[in-house]
Amino acid sequence: MVHHKGLWRSVLVILVAALAVATAPWSARAEPTTPVTYPAWASATMYTGQAFDTCTAPPLTTMQAWIASPYRAVGIYFGGQNRTCAQPELTPAWVRAVADLGWRLIPIYKGLQPPCGGKPTDAKIVPSAARAQGTAAADDASQQVKALGMFKGGAMYYDMEHYTTTDSACRNAVLAFLSAWTKELHRLGYVSGVYENLNLGARDLAGVYNSSVYARPDALWIARYDLDPSLTGWAGIADSLWAVHQRAKQYKADFTATYGGVKLAIDADVWDGPVATMAFNYQATAVVRARSGPGPSYPLVKQYPAGASLAVVCQAPGSAVGTTAVWDKLNNGSYVTDNYVSTPSKAGYSAPITRCLYPYQVTPAKGANERSGPGVSHPVTGALPGGALAWLFCQRSGSKVGSTSIWDKIDSQHWVSDNWVATPSTTTYTKPAPRC
Numbered sequence: 001m002v003h004h005k006g007l008w009r010s011v012l013v014i015l016v017a018a019l020a021v022a023t024a025p026w027s028a029r030a031e032p033t034t035p036v037t038y039p040a041w042a043s044a045t046m047y048t049g050q051a052f053d054t055c056t057a058p059p060l061t062t063m064q065a066w067i068a069s070p071y072r073a074v075g076i077y078f079g080g081q082n083r084t085c086a087q088p089e090l091t092p093a094w095v096r097a098v099a100d101l102g103w104r105l106i107p108i109y110k111g112l113q114p115p116c117g118g119k120p121t122d123a124k125i126v127p128s129a130a131r132a133q134g135t136a137a138a139d140d141a142s143q144q145v146k147a148l149g150m151f152k153g154g155a156m157y158y159d160m161e162h163y164t165t166t167d168s169a170c171r172n173a174v175l176a177f178l179s180a181w182t183k184e185l186h187r188l189g190y191v192s193g194v195y196e197n198l199n200l201g202a203r204d205l206a207g208v209y210n211s212s213v214y215a216r217p218d219a220l221w222i223a224r225y226d227l228d229p230s231l232t233g234w235a236g237i238a239d240s241l242w243a244v245h246q247r248a249k250q251y252k253a254d255f256t257a258t259y260g261g262v263k264l265a266i267d268a269d270v271w272d273g274p275v276a277t278m279a280f281n282y283q284a285t286a287v288v289r290a291r292s293g294p295g296p297s298y299p300l301v302k303q304y305p306a307g308a309s310l311a312v313v314c315q316a317p318g319s320a321v322g323t324t325a326v327w328d329k330l331n332n333g334s335y336v337t338d339n340y341v342s343t344p345s346k347a348g349y350s351a352p353i354t355r356c357l358y359p360y361q362v363t364p365a366k367g368a369n370e371r372s373g374p375g376v377s378h379p380v381t382g383a384l385p386g387g388a389l390a391w392l393f394c395q396r397s398g399s400k401v402g403s404t405s406i407w408d409k410i411d412s413q414h415w416v417s418d419n420w421v422a423t424p425s426t427t428t429y430t431k432p433a434p435r436c
Contacts, residue, residue, distance in 0.1 A: 036359075038432055041330070095148045111158065112125045157193035283307055292334060324339050324348070338350075363386075394408075
């Protein structure tokens with residue numbers, strides 16, 4: 001039965017999304033490497049290891065018991081018209097408690113499905129409205145993850161089920177939809193992921209990896225039930241595509257496992273890519289001054305009394321204070337020295353808080369060199385393939401390349417010119433990444 005109220009709501013969402021696209025400011029970066037606009041409080045989160053997903057989010061008691069498992073990340077179906085399972089457990093309190101246990105969360109959105117695929121009962125993409133519908137899906141997903149307490153900068157994965165890949169009109173509709181999903185998530189400040197079957201969708205994404213017609217997702221999660229957890233050697237997808245912490249694989253489906261005395265039906269995944277970003281609550285151990293960047297030279301934003309609750313999104317290197325050079329970024333985008341925060345480590349980084357990271361795609365199809373310092377005179381230490389994520393955590397000035405003298409630090413000994421990275425600015429520093 002068609003409920004007209006829901007139908008008109010869907011039409012309105014699509015119209016609003018189309019208007020947003022039409023009136024959005026022009027960016028110097030275009031497809032396939034569209035820029036991510038991270039707000040001040042955002043940070044990306046990377047996870048490498050084993051994961052599982054299941055249709056209904058398990059009770060908290062199950063997640064507590066499964067600490068005994070080899071898994072440390074869990075996929076959660078948080079929204080979409082075609083999400084089939086009820087989610088009685090999936091509340092902000094559950095998300096908070098599971099994250100506090102040390103679990104990384106993989107948000108999955110199952111919205112409109114291919115016009116020539118999925119289940120017969122699925123709501124489908126309308127080819128003529130595919131881009132507007134993809135934009136609307138990203139807008140809806142953003143609101144839903146925000147309501148659950150997950151932060152911008154984190155990743156969301158669109159679950160696009162199998163379709164007839166020889167149907168060109170259908171394939172183009174899927175690609176246009178996912179391109180709009182990615183572009184809108186980037187505009188909103190999120191990292192974009194797509195889940196597809198290796199043989200029935202994922203290869204089409206690989207086929208347009210360098211196309212100027214489609215925005216490229218930041219991460220690819222494939223389904224291939226061959227019991228092989230390898231993240232390379234995927235048939236039809238070169239290892240150079242989605243090559244830098246951008247891959248996941250669902251390699252075993254629909255089986256039952258027991259850990260901590262609790263049985264659960266799951267799919268098994270191996271992961272090396274972005275996941276959701278959470279904040280973790282600690283207390284100020286003394287009067288602490290919050291600043292606009294990770295150091296006392298940055299402007300004062302706010303002062304917190306001893307005992308104040310502090311929601312820490314991520315940790316960044318900065319000026320040494322007391323026993324530590326670690327600074328904690330709060331959920332308002334300001335930084336406080338970790339020396340006066342009740343995190344476990346007083347000298348280094350503290351799990352489960354993640355490092356502050358801002359990934360952007362490498363723009364040249366041929367890739368970009370990494371160097372040991374911020375300039376072309378420094379030795380080459382590696383290379384980033386085209387479309388790879390440069391997981392930068394700070395920027396500084398160096399030798400000029402193209403239109404910019406900004407260099408992005410992506411590891412302790414690895415720098416890449418910002419000229420080759422899809423940051424929003426092509427000439428100067430990009431907020432919220434701090435200065436090195």
